[in-house]
Every structure is written in C-alpha cells, then in structure tokens.
Amino acid sequence: MPGGADQVVMQERTERDGDIVRIDDTCRPGANVRKAGIDFTEGDILLPAGTRLTPDAVGLMVGASLTYANVFCRPKVGVLSTGNELVEPGQAAGPDQIINSISKAMDGLVRQWGGDPVYLGIARDDPADVRAKLDPSRDLDLIVTIGGASVGDHDHLRQVFSAESGALVFEKIAIKPGKPTWFGTLRNTPVLGLPGNPVSSLVMARLCLRPAMQILTGQTPDLNFAKARLGVSLPENGPRETFIRAQYDADEGTVAPLDNQDSSALSALVRSDCLIRRLSHAPVAHIGDEVQTLRLTSRTSP
C-alpha cells in the first residue's frame, strides 16, 4: 500500500480516461486490504515439533522465511522373512512353496511411512540361519519379522530371539487377523513380529508398524479412525477385535465388507479401501449404524 492510502479499489470497478480515473465504488476504508499478520505473526508457533513436513507445511515454512528445519532421520527398518516354504519373486515355486510377496509390500509401506527399508532376506528353518540374518552390525532402528512365530517345530525365530536374551513385551494380540503378532527388544533394537499370512501381516503393519514408525520419526502415533455408516448389517463379533476388509461407497457414504475375508486373500485387501473396526464382542450392527474405519491408501491422497 502506498503511504496514506486506506482502501484498494478493484481495477474492474474503474474506468480510465487519459489521466483521469473514474471509480465505481463506495468509500469503505480498509476494503480489499489484508492487514499485516493475518496469516501469522511474530511469536506464533507455525509447525509444532512432531509436525510432518507435508507440501503445505513446507510452503508455510518457506513463506515464513524459514529455509532450514531440524528433522528426524529416516528410520532404518530391517525386514526379515522366515520359512523354508518361501521363494523369492522371479523364482519358480514348487508345489509346497509360495512366493515371498509380503516383504515387497512391506518395503513399500516402510517407504510410505518415512523409513528406509533394509531387506534382510529369508531366514531358513535353521537357528544358525536365523541368527546370521539377525546380525546386529546393521545398526537398524527397528526390525520387522514376518512369520515364524507359531508353535511349529520349524519356527525357530522366537527360539533364537529368546536364546539371544531378547526381551519379550507381548507374544500375541487379541486382534483378527493377526493373533500371532509379537513385540520385543533384541540388543536394544525393537523387534515387531508380524504373522506369515499376507493379509494378517499387512493389516497388522497398519496397526503396529505405522504407529511405531510415527514414534521413531517424532510424530504422535495416531490410528486416525474415521466414522462411516454401514451399508449392510454385521453379525456380533467374537472375542478378538476384528478388522474387516471393506469398500467405502462415496455416493452413499457407507462401508461394506468384501466377500473374501480369508487372511491369505491379498486380492481382497488390494480391492478394499478401508478396514472396518469391530471391538471384541461387539453386538450385531445394523445398516446405517456408525462404525469406525481405517482408510487404506488405494489412491494418491489429496
């Protein structure tokens, strides 16, 4: 604003005739003027510690003349698959083998959540191999293991964990899918044990790994459930809290489960865009009832 001026008139409301400007507007001091400091002013906290530097936040930061910020390092997250039945993608799977698909998905989730994944390979059903794959020299911030936590003779992971003086925090969880999820620390590194079933593993990654990574990156862990109305009724739930693969109908504003809820059915997880949360022993829920949902990333986010 030039000194002495107290109102701005839109050019569309003026008419120029040589050196004369005709103004088709009333005198309203302050009109079309933004006062200094209406966005932020000296002393305001613009980005509290723990704020994720989204594109908008970066815009605000540089708009406030801040061109540097202290940030957390990307945590290094080791991903260890387990089991003699696994072959790597690109290898031919025999009749009693399956392709190790989860570690590739986990790699993408770790990146999406701000970490650097370190693939530790497949530990075979042999304590020596498990021990070698958990080599402590890698300096990881978190280790995610996949499979190998059941009571089968060939599940050596937990045995090695105990033998190496790992401290177990919990060894199963009352959630479906994902009961054999466990957590502990090994030589001061947190270890999250995810189940070997693809859907169980990728659902529990949302419920446990993402919050863990939020903590490692200085954020407040938040599952960020949203409410939505049911498009179909649901039976009463069993003793375990359950996360149902579902689709959101934007026109109706409702959610409905997919048919295939098997914990091996990765195709259904891919077709779902949210999980419906059912608390343990939740009663029958009817069409139109509100339920909690956890949105999954099927598209880019606005």
Add this chain to the structure above:
Amino acid sequence: MPGGADQVVMQERTERDGDIVRIDDTCRPGANVRKAGIDFTEGDILLPAGTRLTPDAVGLMVGASLTYANVFCRPKVGVLSTGNELVEPGQAAGPDQIINSISKAMDGLVRQWGGDPVYLGIARDDPADVRAKLDPSRDLDLIVTIGGASVGDHDHLRQVFSAESGALVFEKIAIKPGKPTWFGTLRNTPVLGLPGNPVSSLVMARLCLRPAMQILTGQTPDLNFAKARLGVSLPENGPRETFIRAQYDADEGTVAPLDNQDSSALSALVRSDCLIRRLSHAPVAHIGDEVQTLRLTSRTSP
C-alpha cells in the same frame, strides 16, 4: 498337504508321546485346509489397467509370479511462478515483496501425486520474460502457472498465452477459493493456471491438478469425497461452490471449519485436515447434517 490327507490338526491340539501322537480334535474333513485358488485363480484380473501400484498391489503382483508390469512414466510437470513481488525462499523480502512459497509446496504435491516437478522459476512482469520461461524445449507433460491471471496491467501471463496461440478452455471457475483458475493448451501442452493466493492455489491444486495427474498416469480421476457430520452449523452459501478449511474430530466423527478462512492464510490450511464442500447456494446446514469432505494429507496414510 501330503497325498491322501484331508484335514490338518493344529499342533496345539496334539500331544506327542514317543512315536505316538494323541489328537484332541474331531474328524472334520477339510478343516484348517485352504483350497488352492481361494485368493485368485487362473484368468482372474488382479490389477485392472489404471490401478496404482500401492505396496499391497505390489505384494499381490509378485505373489502371482508377476515381476514386471507396464507402468506410465512419471509426468513432467512444469511449475511457473509469476510476479515482480516475489522473492525466492532464502532471499530477503522488501516491504512490498513476498516469498515465493507456493512453488515449494507445489513441488511436493506433484511428487506426492506421482509426477516429476520441473521448476521454471519466477516470470517477471514482462512479456519477454514470460515467453522465455515458457520455453517449449523442455518437453513437459503439463505446465502449472501460479498467479498472473487477473486483469491487472502487469499480469502478462495470459496475454503471452494468447499471443502464442494458446487455446483457452476455461478462464475462471465458480469455486471459492480459486475463482481466477484457468485452463488451456499451449503447443499441445496442457496449461493449468492457478491463482496467486497461497490457499486458493493449493486448494485448486487438489481439485484440478491432482485429477489431471491421475489422467496423465492412466488412473481414473476421482476427488474421493467422504461424508462426515457437521460439528457446528454453517450459513447458506453464496453463488460459488466453496471449500472450507476444516478439522475432523475423530472422537465425535464430526467436522468443523477453522476460524481463518482467508485465502492467504496458509497457516490455517496447514492446521486443517480436510475441506468441507459446500455447493453453490447450499442452504443453511445444521449441526449433525452430513456434508461432503475432501481429506487432506496431514499425516502418512495407513
């Protein structure tokens, strides 16, 4: 399954005594057996063309022995700021200058939406400079311009666009904030003109740029509105469709506008986690009414 077996008994339900195994389970043929093909079977379309390769989708793909996929190239998106009043982040801004914050935010949004941003710099209020900055040799898939589309004498962008035989598709849009948004093609390259106000620009990027990038990457454009209940009432809306910066209350399942709706208030956009959509001339909306919302990325997505 070994040949001839038709049921699996959980190890937890057995007791071993030397060579004898006692089974504490009933005979239920098929129990604990997953039939082949329950996830997917030959001929199924697992990932229709246009599916984004999320971590889960990559898991499904490699699980089905697919280690290659045809994908779209990341579109190259030019970002051109305009105006003599802008200085780059890190430079001192004089009393009538502001820091060019939007281009840094746009850079992040373009990356988030799957593109490679190409910063074209600040075009000064001079047709020759605008022309130079729009140099066609860069082989861009889309150009985003920021500011310079109003009727002021110094807004040369649209004038150069017309002089270079650009084809205008629309030149303003009945949306608030973001009225001076325009779209056209220049030498077969689509050009999206966003407003110079930070919030207008970053809101319109969600409404126009993201769908454009979905098209350029073979996806179906989708604004993906979700329904939520109002935590406060809203007055009737004016003639322009309006997107209100708002926060979602996960406990209540409601949304409420932030106080500062000024189109320059980037701090309010950063504090918001969704936009409430109000259609043109929408009547008064009451507490508890359902409204459409567009989620913004304030956190990592599950």
